Amino acid sequence: MSPIPAKADVVVIGGGPAGSTAANLLAQKGYDVVLLEKTTHPRVTVGESLLPHFWKYLDALGAADDIRDAAFVKKSGGTAVWRGMVRQMRLMDFGYSRPPLHVERGEFDHILLKVAERMGVKVFERVVARKIASNGSQRRVSYGNLETGEEAEITCRFIVDGSGQTGVIANQLGFREFDRDLRFMSVWGYFENGDYAAQGGLVCPMEKRYEIPPTTVQAGIGDWGWCWHIPQKESTSVGLVLALSQQAEFKARGANLEERFLEGCRRAPVVGELLRDATLVPDALYGIRDFAYHPTQLAGEGWYLVGDAAAFVDPINSAGVLTAFYTGSAAAACVDGSLKNESRIDYYTKVYSRLVRPRLTLFRLSALPEGQNTYQEDYQIALKAARLDSAVEQELLMVQTRLTDRSLNLAPLVAIDSGLAYNTHSNRYKENIQLTRLDSDEPFPAPVAGLQSVA
Amino acid sequence: MQATEADIKETVKDYILSEFLPGESPDALDDSTLLITSGVLDSIATVKIVSFLEEKYGIELEAHELSPEYLNTLSDIARLVTARIAPK
Ligand SMILES: Cc1cc2nc3c(=O)[nH]c(=O)nc-3n(C[C@H](O)[C@H](O)[C@H](O)COP(=O)(O)OP(=O)(O)OC[C@H]3O[C@@H](n4cnc5c(N)ncnc54)[C@H](O)[C@@H]3O)c2cc1C
Numbered sequence: 001m002s003p004i005p006a007k008a009d010v011v012v013i014g015g016g017p018a019g020s021t022a023a024n025l026l027a028q029k030g031y032d033v034v035l036l037e038k039t040t041h042p043r044v045t046v047g048e049s050l051l052p053h054f055w056k057y058l059d060a061l062g063a064a065d066d067i068r069d070a071a072f073v074k075k076s077g078g079t080a081v082w083r084g085m086v087r088q089m090r091l092m093d094f095g096y097s098r099p100p101l102h103v104e105r106g107e108f109d110h111i112l113l114k115v116a117e118r119m120g121v122k123v124f125e126r127v128v129a130r131k132i133a134s135n136g137s138q139r140r141v142s143y144g145n146l147e148t149g150e151e152a153e154i155t156c157r158f159i160v161d162g163s164g165q166t167g168v169i170a171n172q173l174g175f176r177e178f179d180r181d182l183r184f185m186s187v188w189g190y191f192e193n194g195d196y197a198a199q200g201g202l203v204c205p206m207e208k209r210y211e212i213p214p215t216t217v218q219a220g221i222g223d224w225g226w227c228w229h230i231p232q233k234e235s236t237s238v239g240l241v242l243a244l245s246q247q248a249e250f251k252a253r254g255a256n257l258e259e260r261f262l263e264g265c266r267r268a269p270v271v272g273e274l275l276r277d278a279t280l281v282p283d284a285l286y287g288i289r290d291f292a293y294h295p296t297q298l299a300g301e302g303w304y305l306v307g308d309a310a311a312f313v314d315p316i317n318s319a320g321v322l323t324a325f326y327t328g329s330a331a332a333a334c335v336d337g338s339l340k341n342e343s344r345i346d347y348y349t350k351v352y353s354r355l356v357r358p359r360l361t362l363f364r365l366s367a368l369p370e371g372q373n374t375y376q377e378d379y380q381i382a383l384k385a386a387r388l389d390s391a392v393e394q395e396l397l398m399v400q401t402r403l404t405d406r407s408l409n410l411a412p413l414v415a416i417d418s419g420l421a422y423n424t425h426s427n428r429y430k431e432n433i434q435l436t437r438l439d440s441d442e443p444f445p446a447p448v449a450g451l452q453s454v455a
Numbered sequence: 456m457q458a459t460e461a462d463i464k465e466t467v468k469d470y471i472l473s474e475f476l477p478g479e480s481p482d483a484l485d486d487s488t489l490l491i492t493s494g495v496l497d498s499i500a501t502v503k504i505v506s507f508l509e510e511k512y513g514i515e516l517e518a519h520e521l522s523p524e525y526l527n528t529l530s531d532i533a534r535l536v537t538a539r540i541a542p543k
Contacts, residue, residue: 056497326499333502340510350518351505355498387523388501390494 008034013129018307019162020112021328027120036127042106052096057325063115074099080403081219089429164308175295182292188239194278196231201433227268269447304331314367358385394421460533491523514539
């Protein structure tokens, strides 16, 4: 590994999708970019279901061919099991020409980081960013090299923080607020074999996944909790998202985490049945808690927060990685503009907040269980992002929220602006789907009506 | 000589075609094509267009002007730029 330079135009903290995106785009513009990553890729992380608009970001990053060649499992859409009803949507119906994917994030993120390096980013793994400091137009990032034990600094003009939940800058400056409306924990693991749900309610064995593309299944499991089922190349990722009120019950059921997790999966409607003949991959259970938060400030004197380092809400609409791409790209455009014209630094800081704050607010509204928003001003803020989305993107968000009973959260936006596509009745999803097994007469049990409980 | 609205539309059209619609025929865009609401430009593209306009015409726009209200068609953009470069 070459020595870590003492100077750069831009230092990017974190090598997840958000950090890689910002670093890659700025290197393409010819800036000298250093990226520090605490771990060694591939590393484990959650967030494996990707909506189709991510391809446009990959085009800009020069990563589309690399990702296509990795042959991730193509998904066809979503299946939601809510209140005893099965609903489905097909993403092709929205006119996307390239498929949404189920990705192993270790591999996916590693590819993006390697592409960033190819574009000229100087990537240093096993280096942890510690603190930032500012002095006039100069910034400094102090870091620890976990390989050599060395502690040192890099001087730069801009810092992009893509450190994920760690949130180096937001924590240092005390900008992170946890969301009192969304207090969740999540536990997830991987299953081999078993079945998955395809379009038309067809239940197929895992070996069919490249022939008959799977859907992402989301099943409500009582209160605000839900469960995901994401078939991938080798195994299926299954996770439980549990509301605060469910956590005590969850902990009481089973002698250890593995037993509790298996019991929770077994009780999830439809998902439990899909996993009937599946086996849990041993020693690969992960957990995360209280992951919903947002910052009081998104950008400031020479720094930008991107991806999860800025904010995160409930993952129900699979928007996390897209938001990482979005914020990484927006920050790159703003840093580029600022470096070209120093007199406009404040303008770009403002532009970034004006773009990103409404987007995060819109995601938060569309993720909250219906009627649970305690911030009335959010509707006006979210409207700014909604208006910048194309009609198809608007309809997709509306359909997604319909599938999981959250679409009423968007109604106040339509009341303000009837031009939004959140009020069109979309025929791009179906209700009351009957699940049937491929090549088998054995019936697939209908989900029990009413909310299911994990407890 | 000051750029006319027609010049501005032409310049911005070339920029959009080369930057955001590579390979697309120039006929794909006319003065009233809805750039934002039809998905030709996403919100990040609006940041880049404004940076381009600022550099090209030596003007300064404001953060709130990055909205479909001012940038949704080539005509809207030309009107916004002309108003800003007009001698006060
Ligand atoms: C339960 C759950 C389910 C989810 N499901 C989905 C889904 O289906 N689809 C989806 O799109 N999204 C999903 N998400 C969201 C998704 O996981 C995240 O939004 C996404 O990973 C954010 O990318 P990022 O680059 O911001 O952060 P990360 O991917 O977390 O990357 C941050 C990087 O920074 C590094 N780092 C941290 N601290 C430092 C430091 N001090 N110095 C240097 N490096 C550092 C880390 O090692 C890491 O590599 C889910 C999230 C949760 C919690």
